[in-house]
Amino acid sequence: IRIGQGFDAHRWGGGDSVWLCGVEITHTQTLIGHSDADAGLHALTDALLGAAGLGDIGDHFPPTDPQWKGAASDQFLRHAADLVRGVGAEIVNVDVTLICERPKIKPHREAMRARIAEILNITIDRVSVKATTTEGMGFTGREEGLAAQAICAIEL
């Protein structure tokens, strides 16, 4: 077993929906980034790369590279999973925590788990998505942005 972790944050900006853990949610704002700014999938991509010692998301998908402008982040996660499997590892389980005051994550949790399971090609019981707030404190509490952290275990 090897383990990895990831952390990511993106700013809120004008919009009417946001991508989180591979699911588009209607919201009063969106997250801003070069790609679709899905902090949940970015943190998880980093966790997988970290577990296998394969660099980080910025190595594989540089934000300065125009080909990733507006990119759907499922391709980052799928690519990381492919790389991890390419070194002979199996994905054991993943756990993502979204840190934000809004939107409410619970109504979308099962859709997010199902989507991540699909992207990673693992069973849904091996995928966890959780949410918490910072009780109005810090940049997530002031709703300047959303943060996500993820960990994973791989068999290698």
Add this chain to the structure above:
Amino acid sequence: IRIGQGFDAHRWGGGDSVWLCGVEITHTQTLIGHSDADAGLHALTDALLGAAGLGDIGDHFPPTDPQWKGAASDQFLRHAADLVRGVGAEIVNVDVTLICERPKIKPHREAMRARIAEILNITIDRVSVKATTTEGMGFTGREEGLAAQAICAIEL
């Protein structure tokens, strides 16, 4: 093995003691929340639920539910441990980090470890409690609140 992580934060407010990792500590402030606001136990509860893919603390103990008003958080953690064992898992080890400028955690560390070990019904060598500051920076550094993060490994 599966692994999980949790993060939680609560605001400081008027009081003369605070619950942290299941231990009541005399302090010049308390943490505010619907329950006893024990961020350490909340983060650990989320880590256990995350490892087993069983949702998060907000699912099982909604802060809007009057039955959890002022609740002692050991019951949240015990319930999470029961759920994790209910799916056939064993708790391997847990590691909690408290992030605050004050109170000093070190004098209470062994009591916290012992209390968590008791709640989880595991030996104390499988329980770690650590503390760090953010050197006066951010919401924990400004002493607006305390944050906690936890991870756990379970055998499933």
Add this chain to the structure above:
Amino acid sequence: IRIGQGFDAHRWGGGDSVWLCGVEITHTQTLIGHSDADAGLHALTDALLGAAGLGDIGDHFPPTDPQWKGAASDQFLRHAADLVRGVGAEIVNVDVTLICERPKIKPHREAMRARIAEILNITIDRVSVKATTTEGMGFTGREEGLAAQAICAIEL
């Protein structure tokens, strides 16, 4: 397997180089602390101690102890590795995330991995160093300081 995590943060201050993950990087600022303020090695030291239930970095190297003034943090990490091995454990893998706007970590990543592998006496494929920003938000985004988090798996 047991797992541990660590978190650390230090403030930026006047200087022309900074120690990160055991490597000295030319930069327009330095990190301030009692020791060399290498937040990456400090977070990793805590992760190792946490996995083995051996306290935290503040226990073993109190910042109030003059013998650690200006200390190179590799000795903290080496000591933690020795303690972990002293209880019969093997270090399986480690993953460090540096959270800062600057300096750029990527050009130094391989040197950092190699240095950590050397300190821990493990192969480099078991060492991951990643970096992310908080997109200008929070204390890391405002460049008040740098944060680091680390996790590790040990065989015990």
